[in-house]
Amino acid sequence: xxxxxxxxxxxxxxxxxxxxxxxxxxxxxxxxxxxxxxxxxxxxxxxxxxxxxxxxxxxxxxxxxxxxxxxxxxxxxxxxxxxxxxxxxxxxxxxxxxxxxxxxxxxxxxxxxxxxxxxxxxxxxxxxxxxxxxxxxxxxxxxxxxxxxxxxxxxxxxxxxxxxxxxxxxxxxxxxxxxxxxxxxxxxxxxxxxxxxxxxxxxxxxxxxxxxxxxxxxxxxxxxxxxxxxxxxxxxxxxxxxxxxxxxxxxxxxxxxxxxxxxxxxxxxxxxxxxxxxxxxxxxxxxxxxxxxxxxxxxxxxxxxxxxxxxxx
Amino acid sequence: xxxxxxxxxxxxxxxxxxxxxxxxxxxxxxxxxxxxxxxxxxxxxxxxxxxxxxxxxxxxxxxxxxxxxxxxxxxxxxxxxxxxxxxxxxxxxxxxxxxxxxxxxxxxxxxxxxxxxxxxxxxxxxxxxxxxxxxxxxxxxxxxxxxxxxxxxxxxxxxxxxxxxxxxxxxxxxxxxxxxxxxxxxxxxxxxxxxxxxxxxxxxxxxxxxxxxxxxxxxxxxxxxxxxxxxxxxxxxxxxxxxxxxxxxxxxxxxxxxxxxxxxxxxxxxxxxxxxxxxxxxxxxxxxxxxxxxxxxxxx
Numbered sequence: 321x322x323x324x325x326x327x328x329x330x331x332x333x334x335x336x337x338x339x340x341x342x343x344x345x346x347x348x349x350x351x352x353x354x355x356x357x358x359x360x361x362x363x364x365x366x367x368x369x370x371x372x373x374x375x376x377x378x379x380x381x382x383x384x385x386x387x388x389x390x391x392x393x394x395x396x397x398x399x400x401x402x403x404x405x406x407x408x409x410x411x412x413x414x415x416x417x418x419x420x421x422x423x424x425x426x427x428x429x430x431x432x433x434x435x436x437x438x439x440x441x442x443x444x445x446x447x448x449x450x451x452x453x454x455x456x457x458x459x460x461x462x463x464x465x466x467x468x469x470x471x472x473x474x475x476x477x478x479x480x481x482x483x484x485x486x487x488x489x490x491x492x493x494x495x496x497x498x499x500x501x502x503x504x505x506x507x508x509x510x511x512x513x514x515x516x517x518x519x520x521x522x523x524x525x526x527x528x529x530x531x532x533x534x535x536x537x538x539x540x541x542x543x544x545x546x547x548x549x550x551x552x553x554x555x556x557x558x559x560x561x562x563x564x565x566x567x568x569x570x571x572x573x574x575x576x577x578x579x580x581x582x583x584x585x586x587x588x589x590x591x592x593x594x595x596x597x598x599x600x601x602x603x604x605x606x607x608x609x610x611x612x613x614x615x616x617x618x619x620x621x622x623x624x625x626x627x628x629x630x631x632x633x
Numbered sequence: 634x635x636x637x638x639x640x641x642x643x644x645x646x647x648x649x650x651x652x653x654x655x656x657x658x659x660x661x662x663x664x665x666x667x668x669x670x671x672x673x674x675x676x677x678x679x680x681x682x683x684x685x686x687x688x689x690x691x692x693x694x695x696x697x698x699x700x701x702x703x704x705x706x707x708x709x710x711x712x713x714x715x716x717x718x719x720x721x722x723x724x725x726x727x728x729x730x731x732x733x734x735x736x737x738x739x740x741x742x743x744x745x746x747x748x749x750x751x752x753x754x755x756x757x758x759x760x761x762x763x764x765x766x767x768x769x770x771x772x773x774x775x776x777x778x779x780x781x782x783x784x785x786x787x788x789x790x791x792x793x794x795x796x797x798x799x800x801x802x803x804x805x806x807x808x809x810x811x812x813x814x815x816x817x818x819x820x821x822x823x824x825x826x827x828x829x830x831x832x833x834x835x836x837x838x839x840x841x842x843x844x845x846x847x848x849x850x851x852x853x854x855x856x857x858x859x860x861x862x863x864x865x866x867x868x869x870x871x872x873x874x875x876x877x878x879x880x881x882x883x884x885x886x887x888x889x890x891x892x893x894x895x896x897x898x899x900x901x902x903x904x905x906x907x908x909x910x911x912x913x914x915x916x917x918x919x920x921x922x923x924x925x926x927x928x929x930x931x932x933x
Contacts, residue, residue: 582860
């Protein structure tokens with residue numbers, strides 16, 4: 321397109337000077353636009369620097385092995401200990417609960433919408449899923465604490481704590497359904513109709529076609545959807561801050577309260593922490609760990625999506 | 634087309650035929666999928682009914698006329714949070730819209746898709762879109778509030794949320810620009826318009842509805858965002874409206890968070906009432922976005 325623009329003679333304009341001026345202007349405009357595009361790259365650099373600089377100071381005091389492999393996280397104690405494993409355990413338990421809800425339900429919704437639903441049903445269901453995705457996460461936190469814990473889980477499990485991993489994980493799982501469903505559905509819709517027709521011609525039913533042709537054909541996109549769902553569960557903050565409690569707890573018991581990496585960041589940074597203290601820097605060290613984990617998963621997910629797009633385009 | 638082929642009776646060896654030639658297992662499978670889809674929808678309905686019923690007693694004008702109070706839940710309102718949200722959103726829009734739209738115009742209309750710069754920007758935007766929002770809070774805290782010394786103010790919150798939703802604005806604007814057919818650009822260029830004249834006078838006006846939709850959706854994401862603001866001073870008790878860009882502030886999601894944390898039942902009811910207000914606001918924004926999308930959907 322740009323070659324066409326250069327090849328076009330400036331016939332419409334009778335004043336040659338204006339032409340020259342316009343060209344200079346074009347260059348300025350293009351530079352301005354490129355600067356705007358660079359802002360997003362600068363944002364990533366900003367994130368990396370804001371995480372790295374305090375983390376380096378933190379790790380000069382606390383060794384990386386102590387941070388990653390010891391089991392006590394007590395930054396507020398007189399003799400503070402910085403073993404991040406309890407926060408990782410909390411993140412892990414809640415993420416497992418969330419994805420065991422989100423993956424089957426999200427994949428089920430995606431298969432239904434892509435392979436079974438009439439276009440009328442699809443037109444109604446998709447906006448509803450968009451709304452489900454658009455509800456603020458603090459609202460889900462409120463709902464997990466007030467409704468899920470108090471009205472559903474407490475009558476079933478009388479011993480459950482007020483703040484617990486189960487309610488946060490369950491509600492977060494439902495919250496993530498739209499993320500998983502829409503990405504998986506995109507992948508399945510990209511599978512050419514010819515593959516389905518081939519299966520039908522061989523006598524396969526819709527179920528057999530969906531399970532043995534469409535899902536395998538869209539597998540990389542579906543896995544990308546799962547990975548992105550997991551990454552969202554790991555990075556989610558408000559639901560866990562409100563409903564899962566703020567006590568670091570090295571356990572796999574979902575009936576107890578626990579703290580995640582994200583809820584530690586939120587709680588510590590909104591409290592009274594003096595700048596430059598080791599406790600303040602620990603916020604950034606945990607943030608760095610969170611960023612590295614989610615970044616790796618997102619990169620994997622993006623690669624997988626690219627893979628299926630290449631296959632079917 | 635596929636549907637007509639699919640209804641052809643197809644007795645697979647292992648399945649028993651049922652009714653009009655559709656094996657039972659296939660019907661069950663379909664119902665399971667339908668149920669999976671229904672879970673999310675039912676959940677959303679229960680959530681809306683629950684918060685509405687719970688918040689109903691406090692859904693009165695006092696909610697937006699009065700200021701928050703720690704001691705008197707009976708008269709407490711959320712005015713400072715509502716005005717704070719408006720202030721912060723204004724600065725979010727001022728950050729995300731110009732930068733996002735100009736980036737998208739560069740990437741779609743001016744950049745060379747094969748250039749290294751563009752590939753880096755492309756991958757970067759995709760990654761940035763999936764960074765946890767609390768990490769943006771860390772960026773806001775370390776760079777905008779401390780390094781730029783803007784402090785814990787409306788403008789810091791606006792800039793941070795602006796960067797947070799920047800990928801949404803860029804991606805949706807690019808899609809709407811891509812939907813404008815090449816013929817329009819070629820026609821304009823053939824008449825002697827420069828590339829920028831073509832973009833500014835032809836391509837961008839044609840893409841306005843799509844951009845508007847994307848913008849509203851980006852702002853509706855920012856308006857409900859609480860996690861980054863927890864790091865940017867919004868949690869402190871604020872019982873006054875912001876007076877300018879450098880004022881202290883709180884927002885509606887943060888006020889909901891503060892009330893939820895308070896064990897007294899009166900505050901839980903207040904939280905539910907404010908949730909209803911926030912959800913109504915969000916649904917209205919979504920409805921406008923969908924309306925614009927449907928009204929202006931043009932077939933080229």
